Amino acid sequence: MDAFFETPGFADTLRAAGRDRLLSRVTMQIQSGGIPRALEAYAAASTPNIVLLELGSRDLELERSKLESFAEACDVDTKVIVAGSTNDVDFYRWLRENGVSDYLLLPTGDAAVVDVLYRAMNIGRSAGRVIAFLGAKGGVGSSVLCHHVAAETARKSGKPSLLVDLDVGFGTAALNFDLTPLKGVAELLFSSVAGEAEAVEKFVLRADSNLSLIGTGASLLRGIAITPEHIERTIRRFRESYSYTFLDLPHEWSDWIRNALIDVDDIVVVAAPDIAGLRNTKAMFEALRQMRPNDEDPRLILNMAGVRGRQELRARDFQAAAGKEPDLVMPFAPETFSEAATEGKLIFDVAARSAEARKLQNFAGVVVPNLRVDTTESGNLMSRLFSKSKA
Ligand SMILES: Nc1ncnc2c1ncn2[C@@H]1O[C@H](COP(=O)(O)OP(=O)(O)O)[C@@H](O)[C@H]1O
Ligand SMILES: [Mg+2]
CATH class of the missing domain: 3.40.50.2300 (Response regulator)
Known part of the structure; x- marks a missing residue:
């Protein structure tokens, strides 16, 4: 122009x-x-x-x-x-x-x-919100935290929400919800004939009443390359169909990931409290601030904190290096996380009263504003009366 x-x-x-x-x-x-x-x-x-x-x-x-x-x-x-x-x-x-x-x-x-x-x-501002999760390193829990925040958002908002596993071939989203992906994200993104003509809904699995999921079920034998144009177009389609879309991104810094990071509304960076995590978080925050000068800083989660006997960096070290204090510090909780993973359930189900569950629920309210006012607190008087009378 x-x-x-x-x-x-x-x-x-x-x-x-x-x-x-x-x-x-x-x-x-x-x-x-x-x-x-x-x-x-x-x-x-x-x-x-x-x-x-x-x-x-x-x-x-x-x-x-x-x-x-x-x-x-x-x-x-x-x-x-x-x-x-x-x-x-x-x-x-x-x-x-x-x-x-x-x-x-x-x-x-x-x-x-x-x-x-x-x-x-013709860019709609009012369309759905897209939130991306990205690890500062592989294996730091970016995916599993993304799945929990997506599930909590869908449940509390009561609005149609979508979780997209973009770790093509290796993703765990379907596993974590005990589902078998049929047609995965790869097909949606790359069989452009089918993908362009059909509604996104045709490619999703139902993970929960308001949560749809696009899992990866791609064969590793067929090479798949996501392109920047594809991701841009696909994100636009997600936005049109869902109030909240969560992108579970693999730990990469390729062209299509960078394009996705420009398009999304919010970014959550997940880091482990170690030197590599600190260095990568700093670099990612610097790059993201340049790519999105008019946006708020990404959110930062410090995950797997407090491993016994391990020397760890702290929230204030991240504050000093990346200019961003973590929004959530998640303890290392191998029993809880592995029980959930083994059963194909969320920790909200296997350990509903745990500190981890509560922390993740609160964090969902930080990422998706207005979420907290929706239900629990305002509650419905009748249901509260009932729960009292039952007790
Ligand atoms: N806070 C935690 N405590 C214990 N285990 C965790 C925690 N967060 C994640 N995990 C486990 O770490 C593993 C890797 O998580 P994943 O989400 O796949 O990482 P990423 O997507 O960053 O590669 C999974 O088995 C997950 O259950
Ligand atoms: Mg992952």
């Missing part, structure tokens, strides 16, 4: 909007000179997908005639957004009748600019 501003204030707003994560793949050229400069620019070149024009004055007659000449230079499939400080219904109507897709009333903040651009690009 190209943007032609008239005032330096709006140029700053445009630059701030351009740093938004979902616009990070949009090539945004910001130039001064307003409509006259745009006319020069497109005298010989064709117009891009989106052109944003700031009006140079409040003289509506003059601005109308400039826009009319611009319309002649503009390709039919280019979306035109106009920004100006005039608040006039007739002018607005005239713009719409003449094919302008949106009018930004100035002054405005970068959030409003981002919204208008999302609209022009």
